[in-house]
Amino acid sequence: MDKKAIAGALDDVGALMEILGENPFKVRALANAARAVETFTGDLKKMADEGTLTEIKGVGESIAVKITTLINTGALPELEELKSRIPAGVFEMLKIPGLGPKRAKALWQSLGVTTVRELEYACNENRLVELAGFGAKSQENILHGINALHKFAGRRLLSEGMGAVEPLVEWVRGSPAVIRAQMAGSVRRGLETVKDIDIVASSADPESVMERFVAAPGVTDIINRGHTKTSVRMESGFQADIRVVTDAQFPFALHHFTGSREHNTLMRSLAKTQGLKMNEYGLFKGEQCMSLASEEEIFKALGLSYVPPEMREGLDEVRLAGEGKIPTLVEEADIAGVFHVHTDKSDGVDSLAVMAQEAIRLGYKYLGVSDHSRTASYAGGLSADDLQRQGEEIDKLNEKLKGRLHLFKGVESDILADGSLDYPDKILATLDFVIASVHSRFQKDERAMTERIVKAVNNPHTTMLGHPTGRLLLAREPYPLDMEKVVEALAQRGVHMELNANPQRLDVDWREMGPLKKAGVKIAINPDAHRKEGLQDMRYGVLTARKGGLAKEDVLNTLPLDKMKAELLSRRKK
Numbered sequence: 395m396d397k398k399a400i401a402g403a404l405d406d407v408g409a410l411m412e413i414l415g416e417n418p419f420k421v422r423a424l425a426n427a428a429r430a431v432e433t434f435t436g437d438l439k440k441m442a443d444e445g446t447l448t449e450i451k452g453v454g455e456s457i458a459v460k461i462t463t464l465i466n467t468g469a470l471p472e473l474e475e476l477k478s479r480i481p482a483g484v485f486e487m488l489k490i491p492g493l494g495p496k497r498a499k500a501l502w503q504s505l506g507v508t509t510v511r512e513l514e515y516a517c518n519e520n521r522l523v524e525l526a527g528f529g530a531k532s533q534e535n536i537l538h539g540i541n542a543l544h545k546f547a548g549r550r551l552l553s554e555g556m557g558a559v560e561p562l563v564e565w566v567r568g569s570p571a572v573i574r575a576q577m578a579g580s581v582r583r584g585l586e587t588v589k590d591i592d593i594v595a596s597s598a599d600p601e602s603v604m605e606r607f608v609a610a611p612g613v614t615d616i617i618n619r620g621h622t623k624t625s626v627r628m629e630s631g632f633q634a635d636i637r638v639v640t641d642a643q644f645p646f647a648l649h650h651f652t653g654s655r656e657h658n659t660l661m662r663s664l665a666k667t668q669g670l671k672m673n674e675y676g677l678f679k680g681e682q683c684m685s686l687a688s689e690e691e692i693f694k695a696l697g698l699s700y701v702p703p704e705m706r707e708g709l710d711e712v713r714l715a716g717e718g719k720i721p722t723l724v725e726e727a728d729i730a731g732v733f734h735v736h737t738d739k740s741d742g743v744d745s746l747a748v749m750a751q752e753a754i755r756l757g758y759k760y761l762g763v764s765d766h767s768r769t770a771s772y773a774g775g776l777s778a779d780d781l782q783r784q785g786e787e788i789d790k791l792n793e794k795l796k797g798r799l800h801l802f803k804g805v806e807s808d809i810l811a812d813g814s815l816d817y818p819d820k821i822l823a824t825l826d827f828v829i830a831s832v833h834s835r836f837q838k839d840e841r842a843m844t845e846r847i848v849k850a851v852n853n854p855h856t857t858m859l860g861h862p863t864g865r866l867l868l869a870r871e872p873y874p875l876d877m878e879k880v881v882e883a884l885a886q887r888g889v890h891m892e893l894n895a896n897p898q899r900l901d902v903d904w905r906e907m908g909p910l911k912k913a914g915v916k917i918a919i920n921p922d923a924h925r926k927e928g929l930q931d932m933r934y935g936v937l938t939a940r941k942g943g944l945a946k947e948d949v950l951n952t953l954p955l956d957k958m959k960a961e962l963l964s965r966r967k968k
Contacts, residue, residue: 397431397438400464403473404428404457409488410476412495413502426452431461439465483509483869490539500527505772511869514540515898519924520741521772545631548589551867553897553934555581555588558612558630565610566595566636571602573641578651584704584937586867586900590633594651596644603638642685643675649689650674656708657701664696664712704941721945726936728952732929733762734806734829734860734892734920739784740765741773743925746787746801752926754799759955762920763788764804764829767816773833778821781805785824800955802826802962806860811835813849815856822855826962829892829920831860832873840874847875851883857965858918858950859884861894861901869898877906885913888965890950895935896922907942918950 408424430452441447442465447458487498501507522533559577566575579592597603604624617625625635639647665672676683690700698715705711736742753761766775788801804827807816830850863872894901919935946952
């Protein structure tokens with residue numbers, strides 16, 4: 395073990411001790427010893443063998459024992475024991491630049507944050523601004539540190555992949571040698587998390603395309619470069635691959651490299667039953683490649699209706715396409731308005747007026763305002779009086795915006811531990827809609843959590859079930875839930891299921907949408923926006939809905955304003 399690794403281990407021991415509130419003198423001694431080891435120019439191994447490590451200034455007897463153990467075994471039992479006493483994610487948070495042990499401890503104990511992704515979500519919800527010892531600047535710095543950390547992570551959020559690949563595709567298309575270029579891979583399929591980014595291009599001059607690709611803004615390293623495939627590392631941390639083929643091969647390559655592997659297997663198997671061979675270069679009858687100009691023509695040649703990229707996961711899409719049962723999937727343009735929007739009255743950044751103007755700019759006809767309820771004190775939850783005052787503000791703004799946008803009065807009510815909602819019935823009855831969500835006590839077992847949520851769904855004032863599984867992608871697993879019972883309750887009560895479009899949630903999972911659709915439960919695609927920019931997260935919600943096979947009629951907020959007013963009014967009357 396080299397000096398840097400030994401110093402790092404000593405730092406880790408000190409940091410963990412500080413988080414656990416142990417003797418500050420020992421913590422300081424470990425930090426001093428780590429610096430002494432790191433800058434020491436002698437032979438540590440020799441001194442350890444001779445028992446003379448204490449001659450190094452800053453290294454006492456107990457620390458000398460630790461160093462000797464690290465040199466001889468490459469491990470330190472004390473370090474592992476300390477790690478076992480805190481959530482693993484809290485230790486990982488120490489890797490965020492500028493976030494030390496004291497702050498990690500405060501975030502863990504004050505906000506219950508135990509992973510880097512939970513911390514990112516808390517920052518995006520503006521929860522560190524009022525936290526003692528933090529503030530807006532600290533929150534901003536922590537977010538910058540998290541972004542730096544993500545560059546070297548394994549899987550990343552769909553939104554991050556989309557943000558990296560779209561400008562790169564446009565850059566590639568800027569080459570005069572490019573005939574066609576398109577993103578491929580898991581980003582094109584709208585998978586909730588992605589690993590790398592893929593581009594397929596067609597050209598008669600692949601060398602020129604490769605030259606353009608490696609010169610793209612944000613490229614830091616060329617991993618490998620070839621005639622048909624080149625891979626680079628981006629500043630964002632993503633590996634980006636481009637494959638260049640002839641224009642005749644382009645539809646086949648785009649289909650193949652979009653994937654998924656399981657979908658491609660199904661397609662090859664179907665082709666084989668028809669006496670054909672299919673690969674990334676073409677669809678062959680004997681040695682003759684069929685001349686097909688698009689992916690649509692590939693599916694048609696195999697007797698299938700077109701399968702949109704989002705549905706290509708190797709499930710039952712090929713069978714459905716063979717039976718002509720692929721639905722016309724919902725599109726962003728179908729969304730008439732959005733619910734689940736937070737303002738600066740709770741933990742949002744922007745005012746109600748600012749959020750309304752952004753909704754108008756995006757072409758929406760209605761906006762459902764749903765700040766946090768009173769129990770969510772960590773998020774500035776609204777008291778009953780606050781809620782009434784906000785309702786009066788909404789009435790005034792509706793008069794001002796008449797004909798351009800309608801604001802619906804709502805709340806995101808915490809589902810309390812016993813399944814009840816957060817205000818008396820007489821207050822909930824004054825609202826146009828109520829989103830019921832779990833924000834605490836995730837540790838209940840499946841039976842208890844299911845009963846809690848079903849009780850909330852059965853509340854006559856519940857309009858939608860918010861982010862139903864509580865997951866935070868790459869940060870927190872869904873809490874245990876009998877989804878079949880939840881879907882049954884939703885269907886019986888006519889309550890809608892939220893598809894939370896926040897790219898850290900995308901909850902409900904697209905894999906659950908088949909049973910929801912079959913049960914007649916409509917999905918509300920909601921941005922859970924905490925600032926005006928958050929309204930644009932709807933694109934990820936729509937992608938996820940498409941992935942789950944949802945058509946326009948399956949989505950609640952494709953209803954035009956008059957029908958949405960009637961829908962919400964009829965629920966209130968019931």
